[in-house]
Amino acid sequence: NVLYIKNSKPRPVSETVEGQFSIIGELKNIFKKSLIKSYPNFNIKMVISSPSKSGDYQCNSAMGLSKILKESGTKVSPAEVAKTLIKNIPANSIIEPLSTGDHGFINITLSQKFVVSQIASMFLEGVRPPKVDKKRVVIDFSSPNIAKEMHVGHLRSTIIGDSLARLLEYLGHDVVRLNHVGDWGTQFGMLLAHLNDKYPDYLNNPLPIGDLQAFYKESKKRFDEDAEFKKRAYAAVVELQAHNPDQTKRWQLICDTSRKEFQKIYDRLDIKLTERGESFYQDSMTKIIEDLKQKNLLVYEEGRYVMFPQKENLNPLTVVKSHGGYTYDTSDIAALCHRLEVEKADWIIYVTDLGQSSHFESLFDCMERAGYIDKNRVRIDHVGFGVVLGENKKRLKTRSGDTIRLVDLLDEGIKKSLDKLIKKNRERILSPEELEQAKTSVAYGCIKYADLSNNRKGDYVFSFDKMLADEGNTAVYILYQYTRAKSIARLANVEPNQLLNYAKNEDIKIEHPNEIKLAKEILKFHDVIQKITEDLVLHPLCEYLHKIATAFSEFYDSCYCVEKDRKTGEVIKVYMHRLLLCEVTANILAKGFDILGIKPVNRM
Numbered sequence: 055n056v057l058y059i060k061n062s063k064p065r066p067v068s069e070t071v072e073g074q075f076s077i078i079g080e081l082k083n084i085f086k087k088s089l090i091k092s093y094p095n096f097n098i099k100m101v102i103s104s105p106s107k108s109g110d111y112q113c114n115s116a117m118g119l120s121k122i123l124k125e126s127g128t129k130v131s132p133a134e135v136a137k138t139l140i141k142n143i144p145a146n147s148i149i150e151p152l153s154t155g156d157h158g159f160i161n162i163t164l165s166q167k168f169v170v171s172q173i174a175s176m177f178l179e180g181v182r183p184p185k186v187d188k189k190r191v192v193i194d195f196s197s198p199n200i201a202k203e204m205h206v207g208h209l210r211s212t213i214i215g216d217s218l219a220r221l222l223e224y225l226g227h228d229v230v231r232l233n234h235v236g237d238w239g240t241q242f243g244m245l246l247a248h249l250n251d252k253y254p255d256y257l258n259n260p261l262p263i264g265d266l267q268a269f270y271k272e273s274k275k276r277f278d279e280d281a282e283f284k285k286r287a288y289a290a291v292v293e294l295q296a297h298n299p300d301q302t303k304r305w306q307l308i309c310d311t312s313r314k315e316f317q318k319i320y321d322r323l324d325i326k327l328t329e330r331g332e333s334f335y336q337d338s339m340t341k342i343i344e345d346l347k348q349k350n351l352l353v354y355e356e357g358r359y360v361m362f363p364q365k366e367n368l369n370p371l372t373v374v375k376s377h378g379g380y381t382y383d384t385s386d387i388a389a390l391c392h393r394l395e396v397e398k399a400d401w402i403i404y405v406t407d408l409g410q411s412s413h414f415e416s417l418f419d420c421m422e423r424a425g426y427i428d429k430n431r432v433r434i435d436h437v438g439f440g441v442v443l444g445e446n447k448k449r450l451k452t453r454s455g456d457t458i459r460l461v462d463l464l465d466e467g468i469k470k471s472l473d474k475l476i477k478k479n480r481e482r483i484l485s486p487e488e489l490e491q492a493k494t495s496v497a498y499g500c501i502k503y504a505d506l507s508n509n510r511k512g513d514y515v516f517s518f519d520k521m522l523a524d525e526g527n528t529a530v531y532i533l534y535q536y537t538r539a540k541s542i543a544r545l546a547n548v549e550p551n552q553l554l555n556y557a558k559n560e561d562i563k564i565e566h567p568n569e570i571k572l573a574k575e576i577l578k579f580h581d582v583i584q585k586i587t588e589d590l591v592l593h594p595l596c597e598y599l600h601k602i603a604t605a606f607s608e609f610y611d612s613c614y615c616v617e618k619d620r621k622t623g624e625v626i627k628v629y630m631h632r633l634l635l636c637e638v639t640a641n642i643l644a645k646g647f648d649i650l651g652i653k654p655v656n657r658m
């Protein structure tokens with residue numbers, strides 16, 4: 055059972071794909087062609103699944119087809135349908151001769167030639183993204199609120215949003231990453247009034263607010279307890295919204311202080327974002343409200359203007375509040391208009407907790423009702439996620455019940471990651487710089503991976519012990535397998551050029567069961583990418599990387615890449631095809647890390 059290729063590139067059957075591609079997609083094409091030839095009058099979806107017990111993939115359509123044929127008066131058993139389908143499969147170099155199993159399931163095994171050619175291509179050309187229609191994508195993520203501490207919910211939005219943005223960038227889309235910060239609204243009234251009382255000299259002295267959260271709490275307390283203060287707070291908002299220069303300066307100072315705090319988190323996690331907060335849309339809101347009024351879409355209710363969605367069970371949006379102020383809903387209407395008209399987005403994604411699902415449902419529905427969204431032209435997604443729980447399965451909080459400061463959380467991650475490396479005596483082997491890099495890579499990598507490897511729709515338990523475990527579906531395990539894959543070529547003294555020439559010119563043989571298993575696992579990459587792009591979830595990519603790491607580890611344990619003389623340590627024999635597999639494994643893991651926003655290291 056030798057995989058073999060010489061100077062010939064297997065070509066996909068359909069003309070639309072070339073190079074590296076989704077295998078399930080291509081198998082569907084192959085079976086579709088057979089269907090057209092076998093049963094030209096029956097146009098059904100071809101179902102391909104993986105994995106199956108025998109073979110690498112399976113076509114599950116014969117049974118359904120047999121039913122449909124029966125309904126139209128032709129009695130053919132699933133097994134016979136399968137036989138006909140097999141007979142009419144177009145010539146191709148992708149699959150081995152086919153066989154049927156029970157109930158007409160068709161077992162598919164990838165051709166040896168094809169597997170090797172894909173591995174060689176992934177080495178020579180890198181891991182290429184599938185071809186897509188380039189879209190302009192606006193992704194709204196992170197989006198914390200000014201003067202409040204960024205909490206773990208915002209951390210989830212930041213990690214998931216950044217990873218989705220990286221995925222879409224990798225696919226070649228034109229991605230705009232927007233931070234829709236909460237920098238407007240009534241809470242500013244109390245902040246402005248409090249700032250004025252507490253630091254009257256704020257213009258000449260740099261803002262002394264060290265702890266914005268405490269400042270927020272102080273203002274809130276006064277707001278709740280002091281009626282006179284409350285009045286001034288309301289007045290301050292009105293002045294701010296009317297662009298009063300003093301209030302604007304105060305507002306700016308508060309925003310800057312917050313911004314600096316947020317930026318520290320973004321820098322540590324390597325997150326790129328363009329800030330465009332709620333205030334940005336202030337001036338366009340009035341115009342949009344006029345338009346909505348003209349279209350007769352606003353209803354005056356208890357002093358407020360609201361807009362009802364078309365679907366009955368959705369909540370109305372509050373567009374104008376009783377004292378004339380605008381709301382979170384209003385700024386989201388204006389932001390969506392801006393993204394459609396000015397940004398010319400064809401795809402808009404919002405990443406927030408699932409608690410906001412109904413807000414977004416109402417928003418999208420109302421915007422369609424107003425004729426602002428053309429559903430045939432734009433795709434809009436609310437990417438919702440569950441709550442972060444502590445190890446006690448309750449919302450993650452500090453012991454005293456406060457929200458956890460993200461800086462503290464990251465610091466704790468760094469400390470725990472270093473402890474772990476030292477416990478394994480790594481500081482004796484690694485240089486101080488290497489130890490430093492390993493520490494950050496592991497700490498931030500494990501925090502991101504723990505979040506992304508859980509289905510985002512569920513709640514997830516935040517546990518440093520679990521995320522720093524050496525075994526299982528963790529960043530640490532995969533990062534470690536990556537360093538092993540990377541080190542092999544180094545230890546074999548093989549120059550990159552030698553391997554390049556080998557991959558280009560030699561017959562490549564992949565024979566050992568663990569080599570074949572690893573290679574075939576690697577080939578699922580494009581299917582995984584397709585799935586996660588459709589569903590906007592990242593856990594299947596994590597599962598895939600974990601499977602690769604496991605298959606690699608099994609391969610590594612059972613297949614020598616280099617044979618050395620026991621006594622002298624001299625290299626006697628190098629298995630080039632295995633080095634090639636190591637390199638491609640490292641490439642694929644690196645690509646996965648890149649999409650997840652994780653920075654691997656060469657030694658840890």
Ligand code: ARG
Pocket residue numbers: 194196197198199234235236386389404405406
């Ligand atoms: N600032 C909001 C929050 O903290 C999230 C904003 C999300 N984006 C949006 N366009 N509504 O909950």
